[in-house]
Amino acid sequence: MDINSIHTVVFIGAGNVASHLFEAFQNTGRTVVQVYSRSEISAKTLAEKYGTPYTCDLEQINKNADLYIISVSDAALPLIAQTMKTGDKLVVHTSGFHSMKAIEGVSENIGVFYPLQTFTKNRAVDLLTIPLCIEANSNASLGLLEDLALSFTPDVRMINSLQRKKIHLAAVFACNFTNHLYRVAEEIISSCDVPFDILKPLIKETANKVMNIHPHDAQTGPARRNDAAVMEQHLKMLDDDDNKELYVKISSMIRKEFEI
Amino acid sequence: MDINSIHTVVFIGAGNVASHLFEAFQNTGRTVVQVYSRSEISAKTLAEKYGTPYTCDLEQINKNADLYIISVSDAALPLIAQTMKTGDKLVVHTSGFHSMKAIEGVSENIGVFYPLQTFTKNRAVDLLTIPLCIEANSNASLGLLEDLALSFTPDVRMINSLQRKKIHLAAVFACNFTNHLYRVAEEIISSCDVPFDILKPLIKETANKVMNIHPHDAQTGPARRNDAAVMEQHLKMLDDDDNKELYVKISSMIRKEFEI
Numbered sequence: 001m002d003i004n005s006i007h008t009v010v011f012i013g014a015g016n017v018a019s020h021l022f023e024a025f026q027n028t029g030r031t032v033v034q035v036y037s038r039s040e041i042s043a044k045t046l047a048e049k050y051g052t053p054y055t056c057d058l059e060q061i062n063k064n065a066d067l068y069i070i071s072v073s074d075a076a077l078p079l080i081a082q083t084m085k086t087g088d089k090l091v092v093h094t095s096g097f098h099s100m101k102a103i104e105g106v107s108e109n110i111g112v113f114y115p116l117q118t119f120t121k122n123r124a125v126d127l128l129t130i131p132l133c134i135e136a137n138s139n140a141s142l143g144l145l146e147d148l149a150l151s152f153t154p155d156v157r158m159i160n161s162l163q164r165k166k167i168h169l170a171a172v173f174a175c176n177f178t179n180h181l182y183r184v185a186e187e188i189i190s191s192c193d194v195p196f197d198i199l200k201p202l203i204k205e206t207a208n209k210v211m212n213i214h215p216h217d218a219q220t221g222p223a224r225r226n227d228a229a230v231m232e233q234h235l236k237m238l239d240d241d242d243n244k245e246l247y248v249k250i251s252s253m254i255r256k257e258f259e260i
Numbered sequence: 261m262d263i264n265s266i267h268t269v270v271f272i273g274a275g276n277v278a279s280h281l282f283e284a285f286q287n288t289g290r291t292v293v294q295v296y297s298r299s300e301i302s303a304k305t306l307a308e309k310y311g312t313p314y315t316c317d318l319e320q321i322n323k324n325a326d327l328y329i330i331s332v333s334d335a336a337l338p339l340i341a342q343t344m345k346t347g348d349k350l351v352v353h354t355s356g357f358h359s360m361k362a363i364e365g366v367s368e369n370i371g372v373f374y375p376l377q378t379f380t381k382n383r384a385v386d387l388l389t390i391p392l393c394i395e396a397n398s399n400a401s402l403g404l405l406e407d408l409a410l411s412f413t414p415d416v417r418m419i420n421s422l423q424r425k426k427i428h429l430a431a432v433f434a435c436n437f438t439n440h441l442y443r444v445a446e447e448i449i450s451s452c453d454v455p456f457d458i459l460k461p462l463i464k465e466t467a468n469k470v471m472n473i474h475p476h477d478a479q480t481g482p483a484r485r486n487d488a489a490v491m492e493q494h495l496k497m498l499d500d501d502d503n504k505e506l507y508v509k510i511s512s513m514i515r516k517e518f519e520i
Contacts, residue, residue, distance in 0.1 A: 176481030221436030
């Protein structure tokens with residue numbers, strides 16, 4: 001066995017990120033030797049897809065894998081980190097939020113393997129197109145993780161814990177909060193019997209624009225033009241107080257950005 | 261000449277929407293016979309691209325075109341509507357915000373021709389992929405506009421003034437405000453020396469997700485999971501008070517949506 005690369009993997013966690021990474025590992029000729037989840041149904045569902053052993057008992061974790069990937073919710077990670085021990089085996093977590101140190105009690109060799117993407121059950125995501133952020137507490141481990149990451153995507157980045165926390169925070173705005181704005185738009189549209197699909201080309205083009213244009217230069221709309229008459233009428237049209245407040249808040253931020 | 265279709269057009273306005281529509285008209289074999297703008301440099305720049313006459317004097321508008329397209333800013337439209345007279349010539353505006361009636365003093369035959377997209381100077385937009393919302397004050401005019409619109413895109417919709425106003429408001433959330441969130445994310449990312457491009461695959465996938473999944477079902481993130489520890493740390497990491505307020509506001513709206 002080549003000790004300079006990663007062949008066998010144990011997954012701690014069976015959620016969205018774990019499921020997507022699991023598939024990617026299998027597709028690159030590596031072997032997931034075990035799946036752990038505290039929920040038997042989750043462990044079983046994921047593991048049985050590939051005929052992989054699973055367990056719901058952290059004590060029963062396979063001791064001979066090359067890599068242990070902790071891919072659980074941010075809330076559950078600290079508990080796993082307290083309970084799990086692997087000696088000197090390489091252990092990584094996949095969280096954008098937690099620092100590498102969050103798992104320092106688990107092993108002497110730790111790291112982070114954070115795919116910067118939003119994963120949804122039953123929706124294929126091509127790892128090839130997404131950035132993998134890696135970190136490790138030794139150059140040797142970092143080298144192993146880099147080789148591994150490069151087998152999934154050309155976009156591999158050395159990102160420290162502080163940077164990753166900020167990336168994760170930025171992603172809340174660019175992804176989670178953006179999705180909420182889509183939801184508000186959908187509510188407004190449905191209230192006048194127009195299907196949401198009318199907005200889809202606009203949503204796509206808004207995202208595509210910032211692929212080439214800086215978001216500051218891409219800004220358009222009534223707040224950007226400081227068109228008071230339009231903004232006033234928009235506020236009158238909004239029935240929901242939360243939507244009103246949100247409209248006022250973001251419009252004032254845009255006006256401030258452009259000093260108008 | 262075939263009086264049942266539109267061959268010659270005058271553009272009132274020379275901004276982003278006018279420029280994009282101008283090109284589309286030329287590409288479908290029609291002729292823009294004149295461009296008006298109160299700014300000579302704007303009128304000239306657009307008109308000279310195709311060797312088209314232009315004017316800065318509303319009195320000098322060509323009286324013999326099949327269609328007059330008023331494509332000026334929402335703020336400028338009322339003034340144009342007061343000044344311009346075309347008798348019974350078909351006149352449309354391209355505003356999402358204004359009702360059809362905003363131009364009823366201009367002609368007996370009026371309508372709206374609203375392309376639902378964000379247009380940026382020097383950025384090509386394929387009309388083929390965008391919805392064109394049309395309205396008119398007679399069936400004859402509506403038929404003419406429908407034929408015209410269908411020569412640009414298969415996605416032609418009959419949308420009345422109230423619906424269009426709501427679509428326009430929804431577009432502010434789905435496009436203008438979304439772009440502002442990209443801007444906030446960019447600020448956060450730059451503060452830790454990570455290039456904005458790391459977020460691009462996430463931004464694309466967030467938009468792509470709602471092409472097939474309802475925004476309610478696509479929602480992810482700390483607020484969706486009601487992960488108080490993550491949200492608290494995020495607030496501590498935000499230096500800017502506006503960004504903090506925005507974080508609190510949207511997170512509370514997401515929690516309310518999911519009753520958590």
